[in-house]
Amino acid sequence: MADDPPSSRPPLGPVPRTLIAALLVLGVTVPALIIRELVGDDPLADIGWIAVPAAATAWLAPRASYRRRDALLWLVGPGLYIFAVIAWRLAFLPYRDWNPRPEEASHLRWLRDPQHAGLWYLPGNAP
Numbered sequence: 001m002a003d004d005p006p007s008s009r010p011p012l013g014p015v016p017r018t019l020i021a022a023l024l025v026l027g028v029t030v031p032a033l034i035i036r037e038l039v040g041d042d043p044l045a046d047i048g049w050i051a052v053p054a055a056a057t058a059w060l061a062p063r064a065s066y067r068r069r070d071a072l073l074w075l076v077g078p079g080l081y082i083f084a085v086i087a088w089r090l091a092f093l094p095y096r097d098w099n100p101r102p103e104e105a106s107h108l109r110w111l112r113d114p115q116h117a118g119l120w121y122l123p124g125n126a127p
Contacts, residue, residue: 011095020091025084028056050074057083064089065101 012020032052039045057079058071064086073079089098 011097012092017088017091021084021087024087024090025080028053028083029080050079053079053083057086060086060090063093065096065098 032049035048035052036045039048054071054074057066057074058068061068061070066082066086070082071079073082089096
């Protein structure tokens with residue numbers, strides 16, 4: 001695997017990152033609320049409210065150093081918080097300002113140049 005240089009795009013600042021993270025959270029929760037309203041006042045409505053965000057969390061979690069099973073936290077309460085953290089991290093990719101999980105560490109590079117000091121970088125072809 002060839003080691004590609006860091007992205008030509010510099011890391012996002014806090015305002016654009018917050019905007020992207022908020023749009024991701026809204027893009028998952030608003031359709032879930034719409035499904036809940038369309039189903040009506042029924043236990044099935046509660047399942048619809050949880051199923052869409054849990055599926056999105058399970059799909060996006062590995063890209064943000066979370067496990068797919070963390071999507072199950074939607075069933076007990078802190079699912080929205082976990083998804084907000086995942087969205088915050090996704091908005092910063094391909095750079096990472098969090099420590100990688102042990103199984104990810106072999107794919108990442110620690111950046112040392114002055115412009116990107118202190119960040120991890122995931123090369124483009126890594127799984």
